[in-house]
Amino acid sequence: MKILIVEDDQRVAELIQRGLEEHGFIPTVAYDGLSGKKLALNNPYDLILTDIILPKIDGLDLCKQIREIQPDTPILILTALGTTDDKVEGFDAGADDYLVKPFEMRELLVRIRALLKRQHSHQNTMGFLLKFADLELNLHTKLVKRNGSEINLTPKEFKLLEYMMQNPDRVLSRIEIAEKVWDTHFDTGTNFIDVYINYLRKKIDKDFDKKLIHTKSGMGFILKAE
Structure with a gap:
C-alpha cells in the first residue's frame, strides 16, 4: 500500500515514515502543499496523510484540489488544530478522517487501516x-x-x-x-x-x-x- 505524507515538519514526517515502513507500507514524503499536490495527482496512492498548515498550498486547499481530480482517494488530516470548527472545515474540504497532534502511531495505524478497508469495500462495488x-x-x-x-x-x-x-x-x-x-x-x-x-x-x-x-x-x- 502506497501512502503519501504531506508534512512540513521534517521530524514528524520522518517519524510517520518510519512507523509506516515498519508495518509494511510504502510511504512517500512531500514537505509542502504544492509538492504534495504534484505527487498526488501524478501517482497512484492508496491513501494521503496531510497537515493543514503547509507552505505554498495549505492542507485544506490541497484536499479540495485533490478531490476535484481524485474523488475516491482516502485523505486523513493530521494537525494540531483540534477544535470542532477545525474538524468540520477539514471534512468540508474533502477529508475522510481527522487526527489531532500529538497522536500515537498505533491510533494512526488503526485509522489508516479503517480507511483502506472502507476504500477496498467501495472498490469491490465499483470494480467496473x-x-x-x-x-x-x-x-x-x-x-x-x-x-x-x-x-x-x-x-x-x-x-x-x-x-x-x-x-x-x-x-x-x-x-x-x-x-x-x-x-x-x-x-x-x-x-x-x-x-x-x-x-x-x-x-x-x-x-x-x-x-x-x-x-x-x-x-x-x-x-x-x-
Whole structure:
C-alpha cells in the first residue's frame, strides 16, 4: 500500500515514515502543499496523510484540489488544530478522517487501516471503474476519459488499455500483452503490439503534457505517471 505524507515538519514526517515502513507500507514524503499536490495527482496512492498548515498550498486547499481530480482517494488530516470548527472545515474540504497532534502511531495505524478497508469495500462495488492519474476507464459503459475529456477507442485499443490499467507501474512484455490481450502467442516477426501501442499513445497521450504510456527499450511497455 502506497501512502503519501504531506508534512512540513521534517521530524514528524520522518517519524510517520518510519512507523509506516515498519508495518509494511510504502510511504512517500512531500514537505509542502504544492509538492504534495504534484505527487498526488501524478501517482497512484492508496491513501494521503496531510497537515493543514503547509507552505505554498495549505492542507485544506490541497484536499479540495485533490478531490476535484481524485474523488475516491482516502485523505486523513493530521494537525494540531483540534477544535470542532477545525474538524468540520477539514471534512468540508474533502477529508475522510481527522487526527489531532500529538497522536500515537498505533491510533494512526488503526485509522489508516479503517480507511483502506472502507476504500477496498467501495472498490469491490465499483470494480467496473479503473483509474490511473487523470485517466478513467469504465468497463460497463466502455467509456474512456482523460482529465474529463472522452476518448474514442476501438475494441482492441480498449482491451489493451484495460490490461495496462489493471497492471500499472509494471513493465509488460510484448509476449505477455499478446497472450493476455490478444489470446495468441507472440510472433517475433510481426510488430502488431507496437502498432497498437502507438495507436493508443496517440489517443491517450498526444494532447497531454503528461505522458502515461512509456516504452522500456528491449523489455516492453509500462503505464506510469512521470
